Amino acid sequence: MRGAAAVTTTDFLTRFLAGDRLALARAISAIEDEADGYRDFLREIYDRAGNAYLVGVTGPPGAGKSTLVSHVAERYAAAGQDVGIVAVDPTSPFTGGALLGDRIRMKELAGNERIFIRSMATRGSLGGLAKATGEVALTMDAFGFDAVFIETVGVGQSELDVANSADTTVVVVVPESGDAVQAMKAGLMEIADVLVVNKADREGADLMARELRVTLDLKAGNGWRPPVVMAVATEGRGVDDITAAVAAHRSYLRESGELVARRRARVRRQLAELLAYEFKCVCAATPGYENLLEFLTAEVQEGRLTPYEASARLFKEVSREM
């Protein structure tokens, strides 16, 4: 792991904080790989973060999220803002690579100096991606981007992770049979601060937008009422409306004090995650942990212990190390 120790040298940090994108790319790789020293690196840069506005973008596969994010990012860039994009691919641990689509997109955006894009795939176990995504967003924030877009396929748990990581969450849906119902099933409606009906030139788009508005009316409280924006990503239609809707939500969050509340909830979750991580480290560092786990697994499988007895014994062993 060549870049492992490198991310903690003074020289590396100087380059990172001076805006060297190669240093940024290496830092992100270190986070993805959980390379030695990456946590020290995060500690070092932590104070620099907190200035970027974080926008989450989620929706079903094939909804056109990537294209929309590219267009919106270009609007920000045209307005003089530096933008980071994290494209999260909640894929299997087997493929573990960047998406083909992202590779193509990266080429398209490569000409724009104000935009930095990086895709990330699931490697580790449950929850690993959420942790890494938050850390990469933090890194981009500390690097000095004005806005960071976190984009992911939104079914399963990943859309909640995005909503938890972002200040404003944009949900993209498309007018296909049953898609509105699916979006609601997947819980996308509840996390949306801005709803986008993409491929709005297709049949059923207006009906879908109406349905979404009715649903939102039923749920509306006193606070923010998520707007439904029509878009055709491939033609760049609706991009200005999305950009404006995100800006409006940002103003609302600031003025209502909700931005502080959202960010506090995020810190709280982060502390709970770090705590669980510390425990995992203690487990891994417990002498004989792997052998004991192996032994207890066999005991359970052969019916001599219940998993509850086995885990209690494992816990006792780990506790001694604390």
Next chain:
Amino acid sequence: MRGAAAVTTTDFLTRFLAGDRLALARAISAIEDEADGYRDFLREIYDRAGNAYLVGVTGPPGAGKSTLVSHVAERYAAAGQDVGIVAVDPTSPFTGGALLGDRIRMKELAGNERIFIRSMATRGSLGGLAKATGEVALTMDAFGFDAVFIETVGVGQSELDVANSADTTVVVVVPESGDAVQAMKAGLMEIADVLVVNKADREGADLMARELRVTLDLKAGNGWRPPVVMAVATEGRGVDDITAAVAAHRSYLRESGELVARRRARVRRQLAELLAYEFKCVCAATPGYENLLEFLTAEVQEGRLTPYEASARLFKEVSREM
């Protein structure tokens, strides 16, 4: 919580083990709600589990998974087998209810005494659903079902959870533009033991099946080669082929010794999960934990501590209780 303590009484256990479905339904609710005593209940029934064959079914939203599972379950029932179905809805913590579609299906299957169906929604945090799903599958297994189907929307992390919980994993896809690519993106290909192209009367179905077979050929090793089965769920077409493919995979797992290996890996993961759960319980039971977490969150948000310093302090406090 009326049913809370009830699940640990001798009377309740007797009824559960005698095959009382109301007792089963109440036990599942206790698991979903993490009601007092549910872990004691699981301990009590653990020895009875291990006989059911576990089939995971996953795929994109709208692929027709529910309909296919219903049909296959009816085949099993017709052959004299008792079948449990857990329909997992990885939705938001806000909606927290059963799916409309499942309610309709439950009515359809209600007439079949050999089939028991239950839907579950995400309530808690990351990983909570996977834990509860495994526990419900275990409960159905201990109750005496010959087969348990675990069905979930497969994008995000949930399809990995299903694959980890099941003996045989069936992946359902549909011939829609880009769906094959999406399936691969979502990592569904790698976890499939049986691949189903549903809505096979639609254009592009044959092409999709060919693409899938080519991909599988490229990946094929010496072991099991996942068959690609064509189906039209709404007409019941392909159901016999799916049933046969699952049976063939089951034979393969048994004869190759892989069934034992898969189940061992499952126990191992379960022990790691239970260990993390024990730690969470210790945290929750640490006097002043909530107040300290609240205090440290504010310290981090106001820039006086980094999250790393804060979590180290939290961990120190919790360690004292261990």
